[in-house]
Amino acid sequence: MKIAKSGNLARGGARRATRAAAIVAVALCCSTVSAFEWPFGAFKPTSLFGQRADGVIGRGITLEGQEVVRASGHGTTLVTIAKNGNMTGFPSTLGNFAVLSHEDGLLSAYGNLEALDRVDGRTQIDSGTILGIAGSSAWGKPKDIFFQVIDTKRKTVLNPLLVLPGFKDTRGPVISNVLAISGNNQPFALGSVKFVKQGKYRVYADVTDSIDGVAGEFAPFRISVLVNGKEYASIPFEMLQEDSGKLYLSSKDSREYTWAALYGDPTRMFLADVPLTRGRADISIIACDIAGNERSVLFGVQVE
Amino acid sequence: MNIKANLKYVLTGSIAFLAIYMFVAAKPMGSDIYFEPAWTTNLENTQDPGETAPKTPPEAFKQAGVEAFMLGERYGFFTADGKILSSYATPNRVSATPVAWATYPEDARDTIVRNPDGSPRMTVSGSGFVHLDGDRTFLFLPGGDAVSQYGEGGRLLWTREHIAPITAFNSSPAGTVMGYADGYLACVAPDGTERFGFYPGGSDREVIFGAALSEDGKLTACVSGIDRQRFILVRASGGQHKIIYHTYLKGNLRRQAFVDFEKGGNFAFFESDGRLGIFDCKKNEASGIPVYGEVVAAGECPGAALFMVLVKNGSRYTLSAIERPDHLVASVNFNANDAFLIQREGAIYLGTDGSISRIDIRGLK
Numbered sequence: 001m002k003i004a005k006s007g008n009l010a011r012g013g014a015r016r017a018t019r020a021a022a023i024v025a026v027a028l029c030c031s032t033v034s035a036f037e038w039p040f041g042a043f044k045p046t047s048l049f050g051q052r053a054d055g056v057i058g059r060g061i062t063l064e065g066q067e068v069v070r071a072s073g074h075g076t077t078l079v080t081i082a083k084n085g086n087m088t089g090f091p092s093t094l095g096n097f098a099v100l101s102h103e104d105g106l107l108s109a110y111g112n113l114e115a116l117d118r119v120d121g122r123t124q125i126d127s128g129t130i131l132g133i134a135g136s137s138a139w140g141k142p143k144d145i146f147f148q149v150i151d152t153k154r155k156t157v158l159n160p161l162l163v164l165p166g167f168k169d170t171r172g173p174v175i176s177n178v179l180a181i182s183g184n185n186q187p188f189a190l191g192s193v194k195f196v197k198q199g200k201y202r203v204y205a206d207v208t209d210s211i212d213g214v215a216g217e218f219a220p221f222r223i224s225v226l227v228n229g230k231e232y233a234s235i236p237f238e239m240l241q242e243d244s245g246k247l248y249l250s251s252k253d254s255r256e257y258t259w260a261a262l263y264g265d266p267t268r269m270f271l272a273d274v275p276l277t278r279g280r281a282d283i284s285i286i287a288c289d290i291a292g293n294e295r296s297v298l299f300g301v302q303v304e
Numbered sequence: 305m306n307i308k309a310n311l312k313y314v315l316t317g318s319i320a321f322l323a324i325y326m327f328v329a330a331k332p333m334g335s336d337i338y339f340e341p342a343w344t345t346n347l348e349n350t351q352d353p354g355e356t357a358p359k360t361p362p363e364a365f366k367q368a369g370v371e372a373f374m375l376g377e378r379y380g381f382f383t384a385d386g387k388i389l390s391s392y393a394t395p396n397r398v399s400a401t402p403v404a405w406a407t408y409p410e411d412a413r414d415t416i417v418r419n420p421d422g423s424p425r426m427t428v429s430g431s432g433f434v435h436l437d438g439d440r441t442f443l444f445l446p447g448g449d450a451v452s453q454y455g456e457g458g459r460l461l462w463t464r465e466h467i468a469p470i471t472a473f474n475s476s477p478a479g480t481v482m483g484y485a486d487g488y489l490a491c492v493a494p495d496g497t498e499r500f501g502f503y504p505g506g507s508d509r510e511v512i513f514g515a516a517l518s519e520d521g522k523l524t525a526c527v528s529g530i531d532r533q534r535f536i537l538v539r540a541s542g543g544q545h546k547i548i549y550h551t552y553l554k555g556n557l558r559r560q561a562f563v564d565f566e567k568g569g570n571f572a573f574f575e576s577d578g579r580l581g582i583f584d585c586k587k588n589e590a591s592g593i594p595v596y597g598e599v600v601a602a603g604e605c606p607g608a609a610l611f612m613v614l615v616k617n618g619s620r621y622t623l624s625a626i627e628r629p630d631h632l633v634a635s636v637n638f639n640a641n642d643a644f645l646i647q648r649e650g651a652i653y654l655g656t657d658g659s660i661s662r663i664d665i666r667g668l669k
Binding site: 053054055056058059076077078079080081082089090091092093094097099101107109111116120123136137138139140141142146148150152155156157240241242244245246247 | 410
């Protein structure tokens, strides 16, 4: 049995309300700390924070169709790195990029600039100051712009959407291709079987979000997995932390969602390890985006 | 006083003063160093676009003293006696060392690294920019804060990620050092084991502008911070690391800084705002010379007292010869879009746009 629903599910509604409040609190907290402005004219992302991005978890926002890149807040020029064009240096995949230092330990980074002459030699940068135009110096597509936010106090890469003004979006995430893999590596598509053997299962799904007026699929803001109302995983796409040279999305249960853990499967995202014990098991997957749009799917199976 | 009558005393006194002055006040020249142009070769494309196998026989690339060059959109290999073994033109990115080369587009994936003779050496699986340093192969991953090292046959040795973009990078046979925009400095062994990682701090704003690792891996040099910017030297051994020297620098450089060790590990070069610092690792002393522009390269001749520096200021380059610790012997300016400097013992290879020249330093002790 599969039930897909937008908005609130009857079961677990209170928990989600609490979670939504927590998200808002984090966003408000961050926005009062820095209150960044959009560094580009139109919000046309090709990739968002936490997204699968060619061997790494997306560190920020990638945008296309931008010409001018502006400082997202008042700050100080911390460093500019020029595309390596000779036999010294190293080839940064951000190409020509500038990093600004803001109050409260926040850094903003702007990659794939055509040139750095608008930043070089300037110490103080006002919010909205033009930093450059989109170029083709970074890894990826020409004219894409990379925007990242780093919280040096908490030692995290922050989801830039947490510190940028909100945007209108009415489209919720899509959850599809849900798969459970048993301890002896037997996969089965949830929704296609009614009976399973008891044991521990790894749950995978393809979870994507869409945005009003923007083509493409994006990472959601949070994914939760519940079995009979008990939460087994909550993956917040809020910040990346580092442990032993690896970045990961941290979850409440202290699981470290590294790129290999989260995106090791080329077609789906790993979500959770869940134990299924004898009796009925209702497996819920809930995904929401940063605008608060929520989607959930519920699968009922009989565990033997 | 009758000057005419005392002229002989005045002259005698003057000569005596000059003689004493010459011996007491004169700076020793060190040696009679002079520069002798050996050859200049004009660069022309010897290869067709897209061609990877050079027309020169493969054996020619195996001789001693083969060097790689990269000048704008042109790259290839040449010999110590001035023969161009290969010369390619490409709009793509290039990384080349005397032992390998690779060219790749902006959205590079699964890049092939080739031997100088064009034969495949390995395939670096994954997305990002390949960086060759000596016989070491690195891949800078999308996102700006992650790098991997690959071994023979394209085997992944290690990958390191951090929360801030990489702003400094250097490697030696003993490992790799990385600096980041949040001020973190990390050093790993060739197998990826972390030798140390810490925030040097000591400035109002933390950031690493340049870092270098000595050939034996024992010393790491670094330029870090804004308000006040500083140079630090870290000694690592036996799983421990310690800052053994630091000095505050004048001004604030806010771009990538040139930092490098000479092969012998006796000296470190570090760039600051308007200066090139020279640190004597034996004496624990720093000195410096003023530079007007961005330090592109510093050549060195282990054991000799002379080193060369190439500085870029827009399209104007300055090549300077410096006698240690900080005595400017000679300098010459020239205009070019691209230039490189390689110093091998007493030979300097200077590339400028469409030509490469060899200049021999004579009289080195």
